[in-house]
Amino acid sequence: xxxxxxASTDPQALSAVVFDWAGTILDFGSCAPMGAFVRLxxxxxxxxxxxxARGPMGVAKWDHIQALGxxxxxxxxxxxxxxxxxxxxxxxxxxxxxxxxNAAAVADFADFIPGALEAVAAVRARGLKVGSTTGYxxxxxxxxxxxxxxxxxxxDNLVCAGDLAAGRPSPLMMWRCFADLGIWWPxxxxxxxxxxxGIQEGLHAGTxxxxxxxxxxxxxxxxxxWNRLAPAEQQVRRSVAAARxxxxxxxxxxxxxxxxxxVLDDIGRRLRGGERPQR
Numbered sequence: 001x002x003x004x005x006x007a008s009t010d011p012q013a014l015s016a017v018v019f020d021w022a023g024t025i026l027d028f029g030s031c032a033p034m035g036a037f038v039r040l041x042x043x044x045x046x047x048x049x050x051x052x053a054r055g056p057m058g059v060a061k062w063d064h065i066q067a068l069g070x071x072x073x074x075x076x077x078x079x080x081x082x083x084x085x086x087x088x089x090x091x092x093x094x095x096x097x098x099x100x101x102n103a104a105a106v107a108d109f110a111d112f113i114p115g116a117l118e119a120v121a122a123v124r125a126r127g128l129k130v131g132s133t134t135g136y137x138x139x140x141x142x143x144x145x146x147x148x149x150x151x152x153x154x155x156d157n158l159v160c161a162g163d164l165a166a167g168r169p170s171p172l173m174m175w176r177c178f179a180d181l182g183i184w185w186p187x188x189x190x191x192x193x194x195x196x197x198g199i200q201e202g203l204h205a206g207t208x209x210x211x212x213x214x215x216x217x218x219x220x221x222x223x224x225x226w227n228r229l230a231p232a233e234q235q236v237r238r239s240v241a242a243a244r245x246x247x248x249x250x251x252x253x254x255x256x257x258x259x260x261x262x263v264l265d266d267i268g269r270r271l272r273g274g275e276r277p278q279r
Contacts, residue, residue: 012271014264015188016156017123018131018177018207020058021144022109023194023216024257025116025132025153029225030057030194030217032109033135036102037068040094045081046074050220057217058135058195059168060161061098066091103140110147113215114223115258117152122261130155131177131189133201137162156181168197174205187276190267192257194218196248203249208267208277211245215256218244251277 023030037053048068056067068074069086078086123130132155134141141160148154157180159173166172174191183189191202191209194216202209213219214226218241221229229237242253252263 009184011185011188012274013188014126014128014190014268014271015183015185016129016131016177016181017190017192017260017264018133018174018202019120019155019257020193020195020198020216021132021134021136021141022106023057024113024192024198024212025120026112026144026148027106027109028111028113028215028223029219029221030054031222032106033057033061033064033102034217034220036098036105037064040065040098040101041068041074043097044078044094046077048074054217054220056197058193058197060135061102061137061140062091062095062162063167064135065094065098069094099137099139102136103143106140106144107147110144110151111223112148112151112153113256113258115256119257119260120153120155123264126264129181129183131157131159131181133159133168133173133177133198135161135168135195135198168195169200169204171201171205174201174207178205188271190264192260194245196244199245199248199250203277203279206277209250209252210260210263211242211248211250211253212256213238213241213245213253218242249279 019025022032034050034053038048041048052071056064069078075086120130138160157177159176161167164172164176186206189207191207193199194212199209199211219237245253254263
C-alpha cells in the first residue's frame, strides 16, 4: 500500500488557504483604508471621493497613493493647489502621513466579518494551512495583528506590502507564502480576497481564487449599511460587486468567507479529478 503524501506535497489535495485581511477576514466593507485615503488628501487640500479612494484598493499603499494622484481630477487639483505636477516625491510625503493615520484608524474597524473565525477554524480542522497577504505595510499590520490575535486569529504566516520588490497583482507575496508554509504545488492553494488585484495575485501565482463580493471593497458598505438595504437592492448590488471579481478572473465568488467551505469541497473534488486552476 502506498503511504499517503502530506497535504503540502500531494498535487491532488488542498494544502492551504491564503486570506486577505481587510474586507475578507475583518473590517466589513474595507472601510479603514478608504477613510484614511480621503482624510489624507483633504489634509493636502485635495477633495477625493469615496469612489475614487476605493479604486486601486488592494495594492500596496504607496502604489495606491500614486494611482490616486494620477487621476485627472486629482492631478488637476494638485497642480492648482501646490503649483507643480503630482510626482513620486509627493507620494513619499503623503505616504509618511498615511501610515500612522491608517494605523490609528484600523482599531475602529477591527471587528471580524461574521463567520470568519468559524471558517478559519474549519479550514484548520481539515488539516489545511492558513496563510495571509495584505496591501497594508508592516507598521499598520503590527496594529491589526495584535487586535486580531486578541480575538483568536493568528494565521500561519503574514506577507505585507513592502516586504518584497513588488506587491499585488504580482505573485511575489503568494510565492513567499508558499515558501513560508512549505507548499510545493500552487494548484493546491486557494486565495481568498475582496479586491480585483488580490484575485489577480492568486491567478498569477497559479492558485484557485475566491472573491468575496459583499463583505469587501467591491461592495464598500459597512455591515449595518448592508443589512439596511431591501433584499432587491442587495441583489442588485451583489450582482455588480460579483461581476467585478468575476471579470478579474475569480474562479468562485461568494458573499463572504462564511460561505467558503462548500467552495473548498468543490475545489477538492476538482483537484482529485485532475483539474487545475485556469487563468
